[in-house]
Amino acid sequence: MSQQFSLTIKSYLRALLDPWQGALLLLGVLLSLPVVVIFTSWIYPQSELWQHLMTTVLQDYVVNSLLLACGVGVGSLLIGTTVAYVISRYDFTGRKLFRWLTLLPLAMPAYIIAYTYTGILDFSGPVQTLLRDTFGWGYGDYTFPDIRSLTGAIIVMSLVLYPYVYMLARTAFSEQPISLVEASQTMGISKFGYLTRVSLPLARPALFTGTALAMMEALADYGTVQYFGVSTFTTGIFRTWFGLGNGIAAAQLSSLLCSFVLIVLLFEKWSRRHIKYYHQGQNHKVQKRKQLSGGWAVFVFILCLLPPLLGFIVPVIQLLYWTWLTLQQNIDVQFIELIINSFGLALSAAIIVVMLALLFSYTRRIKNSKVINSLEQAVSLGYAIPGTVIAVGVLVPLSWADNTANLISESWFDTTVGLIFSGTLFALLLAYSIRFLSVAIHNVEAGLSRITPDMDNAARSLGAPPKRVLKEIHIPLLKTSVLSAALLVFVDVLKELPATLILRPFNFNTLAVRSFELASDERLVDAATPALAIVLVGLLPVILITHAIDKTIKGKS
């Protein structure tokens, strides 16, 4: 054990000495700094504040966060699995439509759907107005459930997060070979028995992975719960820092939230521990879909239509209506500045993150060292860490760095340099890099894996020097995956709310921040234009993902 440990230390030291790997190692340290910071924050105990938290709100944070995560997990699992199963097993009119329709809610950030539904279900909104007009009710004649509640948050978040389960479930169901159905039939197992005893257990790892992703998103959410007034960890972190002014306690709360996420992550890993056994032969015949007609076809059609209808179409129609109402006054210089800010920020982040991903992937390809492998795994965990947590973890060390820099410059040059780290875009770009690097690495590595080392060797032995190999083999083959990585990061950054809210420089607004602020000020109609812009740009990666899924499924059959 201790020998192995010293070997690991040695390999890290050796990596540090190699300039290439050393630079990467330092970069890795920078990218994992926030997590280290929030977990080490406990060395400064804030006992008084914790006493206060424990007697007042901590229980709410824990219970609400857990209920939210579990509720969204169950909701997404139910919706995603049902739709995926129906689409992979049955043929019915309109089925082709649902292959992409079902994914549309991916483009809808949870905080946007949250305040859109608040507007729709408001006292003065279309639903209640219709009810009053139909039944002749007046104010106070009826009770209407309040969407701004924990249950409301679970419902709206399930409506936009179920595609995570759907995507993985659809591939898993489509992969199941017909031989399994035939084998079950010869053993006298009924159709329902096949579903519960073969099909669902086989798809279980995929279903759980999707559920875990949805749960992690739910734990990370800030906008929805804040808007709905539900006290969770994320809102608690905000309140502790900006309300109570205690950054260290905020970091400590963040570490608790992080532990919750870690548990979900472990649950996901655990559910996949036998994943190998779920993929048997490669060239098998897939199951034929059963043709539906009549009442069943209508039922299934409505079943499949409901999630995208409620999760995308209805809110988008509402947003379109609001935007139309306010179009002339809202498309002004300020809005154009918002667009430029958001797109510029998202584009810079996309370029930086993709470059980092290329750096990590290529170093791993060339060096193939254990150090780089573990480093890549560490930075890939960023997707699991909530934006709020990353923001806190970035802000604590950067504020310290700024203070130190100002102290030094004041004592040496008698002037202050200002907030050069924490008050600039640097902080934001660092946070985005941490959060979205894994998305980019995943895409880049998928592309890079198609270029086998022997292709490099073949090109070299055919007389091509490395430069020509890069230009004629790597760039053309990698182009698509690099572009899609950049697009995914671009859209993720555009939608990102909590980290941007905390880390943006003074007076720097983005579409997401502006939209959320307007909605929080009860200016829902004005919030619609920036929200719609985010949703429309968010559709781009959905198209990409639809193609990718269709390709995998076609490739398998």
Add this chain to the structure above:
Amino acid sequence: MLSLHNIDIRYGNFLAVDGVSIALNNGEIGCLLGPSGCGKTSILRAIAGFESISNGQIKLRNETVSKPKHLIAPEKRHISVVFQDFALFPHMSVSDNIAFGLHKWKKAARIARVDEVLKLVGLPHIAKRFPHELSGGQQQRVALARAMAPKPDLILMDEPFSSLDAELRDELAKDIRNILKSENTSALVVTHDQNEAFAIADIIGVLREGQLHQWDDAYALYHKPVSRFVADFVGSGVFLNSRIDQDGNIECCLGKVKVDPSRLNGFKRGQEIELLIRPDDIEYDESSPIIATVVRRSFRGAQIMYELSLPGSAQTILCLAPSHNDHAVGESFGIRLDLAHLVMFAKS
């Protein structure tokens, strides 16, 4: 053309190739044969320039291309490689793949050469297709065409048939041999399958655990193996426990074998030895006094391979008998030892 002088290849502390020397003449097809992990692919990669060597040197056209801490880049060696997975460039058509190594040629010459090699491998009609549209056998031929196009001094092939169906392999091996010979291209092939080696190569090296045991033609490997490993790995046969008697003859359960005294160099009288008996060393002979019993049989069309037990011996021997001598398991018949090549090893 190619010569390896006592080369070592190391991965960390592991010595993958240990003092291997071989030489290949112009136009010759060589083969490195051995079980997986014997170092054959490492040697191939070292010759191509993908791998450095820790001792010895590799010469091409009498010019040193590899020695410890000195490596001429792969693109400067004028060696082509056909990879196990073919490594065709997926974004290029067949003709672009083949033309990849010809970018310094004039356009007309390039087009003509692409046509020429495509005809040579028998696929003139697929120039515009893409690798994923080809069958495994077609991909293999395109990979060979791409390797041959720049008229390299040497072509290296790494398990070239392993990803193809068994029925295709033999035929393709013969085809490829003819194609290589028609352009008088030297080649070195790596394989673990002796039938492939016999079908394609002029000269074969048998490797085990990084060491070259024998560098010889197929006949010599089969009939005059220099080590017990080669005898065991190449062809089938049994090692019969025997003894050299006081007169210098060999005594075994098949009787006495007279031996020329010059063949007994290194062996003592009275020494226990193992005698290699190939299936073709045992002849079906009804008049023979040695009666063997069939333990197992496998029908091979013109012949039947019998596994036979002998009275007074725990060992079984193999006999390849003409198919018309049909005997069921448990039946007995007479056999005679007709040892054309005496191969024996001291008992380990």
